[in-house]
Amino acid sequence: MHPQEREQPLLVDSEEEQRDTAYDSSEKIVIIGIDEANVDNWNRAPPFSWRKLWLFTGPGFLMSIAFLDPGNLEGDLQAGAIAGYSLLWLLLWATAMGLLVQLLAARLGVATGRHLAELCREEYPKWARLVLWVMAELALIGADIQEVIGSAIAIKILSNGVIPLWAGVVITALDCFIFLFLENYGVRKLEAFFAVLIATMAISFAWMFGKAKPSGTDLLLGILVPKLSSKTIKQAVGVVGCIIMPHNVFLHSALVQSRQVDRSKKGRVQEALNYYSIESTVALIISLVINIFVTTVFANGFYNTEIANGIGLANAGQYLQEKYGGGFFPILYIWGIGLLAAGQSSTITGTYAGQFIMGGFLNLRLKKWLRALITRSFAIIPTMTVALIFDTSEDSLDVLNEWLNVLQSIQIPFALIPLLFLVSKEHIMGTFRIGPVLKTVAWLVAALVIVINGYLLIDFFSSEGSGAVFGTIVCAFTAAYVAFILYLVSQAITFSSWRNLMQSKTTTDTQS
Template sequence: MLSRRDPAPASAPNPSDLSLAEMHGSVRIPNAGGWLRRLSAFIGPGYLIAVGYMDPGNWATALAGGSAFGYTLLSVALVSSLMAMLLQALCTRIGIASGRDLAQLCRDRFPRPVNLVLWALAEVAICATDLAELIGTAIALQLLFGIPLIIGVLLTAADALLILWLQHRGVRWLEALVAGLIFLVFGCFAVQLAWAQPDWAAVLNGYIPNPSILTDETQLYIAIGILGATVMPHNLYLHTAVVQSRAYGPGAPAKREAIRFATIDSSLALTLALFINSAILITAAAVFHAGGRTEVAEIQEAYELLTPMVGTAAAATLFAVALLACGLNATVTATLAGQVVMEGFLGLRLPPVLRRLVTRLVAIVPAVIVTWYYGTSGTAQLLILSQVVLCLQLPFAVVPLMLFASDRGRLGEHTAPGWQLVLGWASTVLIVVLNLKLFWGLLTG
């Protein structure tokens, strides 16, 4: 049973405690016009969330899975994406209906010791996310321009300044940049698939779950990595905050419409992310697995092999360009998630410049240390491990999300319908079971 420490009504949040205050309610919703015009006002936050589902960590797990097992793990990508669509839909619901983000709701409802543990775990997840994104971006800079990895990691700190500038211009500018880069990645992989010439019958068969995934420890490890790279904990916190950037009305009808449109936005964006994740795995299966190179996991190795195995130098260039776009996008949204987590759990309000530097340093320091120690070797193992860490942290974000989604006292008539709650709790149980199986496999060697 949730405690009732915050008796304030959800419709009247404290103005000094708004989630992402500089964005909050900044996008006007047109009162006149047709359905499409009103929907267009809600298009954007879903793309900020979708980038977390196609970051460099996804690349590492998809490359490893596709090269080693062909199209088999496409079913994991599909199931993970469907779970993500459901969980992100619940995020839009609680963010719009309560006027609070997930971190703020945890601070309102849970005892302080529990709240501090959840905050620490969320920070660990963001560090793991940024580790993958910073290293992936640095790899892309190295492949395209020959910049050393350690310098590339340091250069990504500039994204904090980019966010400040774009937020000053307005959240729509930030959303436009992110969406533009996503469609650039989409175009790169559409061309890659045409060159790779996969076996489309085998691709379709790969979306059917294979029992061998649960019995083969290597497949299971990569499958959990794919799940961790797809359903990302920081996205749950971020989405509940960014949906509040729309100036929907306070009444129940306005909130119902906002929930419906925001859900359409996130579902469309995550469908695009599913295509991109599938394209990476399909390319790895069609080029590397079919060519007998079943141990390709390093992004650098994939880049070097694409040209001779596909037969055109442009394949490797498009691969690196798409990686750079994904890495830049993902570091932007991870920094925003760091702000939501820090302000939401701790109630800590800092000047924008200082806040950006703090949230960036929390992640960039361990990334620099790891990159300095490992150099160009072992990056694939680090990327996959970071995604497994995310999966292990997922229950500590998903369980609170499900508790609040079913909290009729807070959400009232906007409480999630029964079918969403059933599927949401089933997804939560699946995540926990996979984690326990992973732990048992590690303990027993």
């Protein structure tokens, strides 16, 4: 191993020993640059280094997998089949909004040395942090069910239907042992494994793109010219809703701590933020291209057809096979390979996120295999139930997916608002707190995402049921939900006002 890449033990303080941390000191990658001796002022980041960029590369690609999970792929194919190329511009801007949120999560993790779940535990009262923990777990379970079902569908495709959905779920459940096995060999080995899965997705969906031969002109117009009609509102909401995943915000704030950063030196923190910004941007550009491949393949083949509204994850492969034929390597299996890579990679990162969420909120210092087993059990037990119930019905799987999308949409404010609250606090972030302009932009993005998902929830519940009992339950839930969101927002506003008042008072006293 190159000396710049070695992982070695570092001294830890007593506070770190007493709390659960994302990575033990012995697990962190120590980055030693050739320019260390030439840096006279550590208040500034040292010059750019390709070698250091390579050493910092990894967390952003693990984060980007949430932009490529089976739920996103289903959103892509439905947007393409129903709306054609017209929502590609929205996919671009939704990814840009997702990048902003993820960069803020990385900023929080690097500047504080703690991840979002840990800071929520410390900054909110007990009742509030318990509600936030439950919401984060529910979001993770919803995402995990989609990911595991996606993997099981891929396994069923690749086995020509020999392996049923429930058996695919069992096989996918065992991936946590792959994760634990690789993690024992170091962070870089785990990151390399995910790089292979992302490359598999890129090759598979690029191959599909090549076979479909979509219109380049329509593709460019779809990206550059905003279009939105009343018939594609639901797909548009789905495109935005699938991009920001609550558990991914928690995950990224923890992943960036896999590199040892001396936070006593402002320049070292800024250096880490610079490199993480570059690698996260590159990772999400790659994920955007893969999502565009999927959307355009289905737009080219199924837009304005009678079956467009009936295409889902379970039957997409068969429709692709009927449309584009077999060839040397049938497109059905190309789709299956890409879907399997998406499902497997996202379920493993879901296990990873679950460990950080549980450990951070509850401050549990459990052995990794035990925490991974608990995390997987939360998702696998309901997923197995779902697989046994819905195995025979593709329509039922689509209905289930809609409910899971709603479940995750509900949770988005409970990751976004705490993130923006914490990343704005000077006593937590120090000089790395976000400024007024970035803060305004971030809150506008958060408000837009919450409003869009609110529309999805209203549309969904208004079409799913009626009656006094159902209406009463929904209204009661909505009241409690809105009240908690207002509480979280009020915490941020109250704190900011109090901080400004104290600063003004200090300035006045000093002048006097």
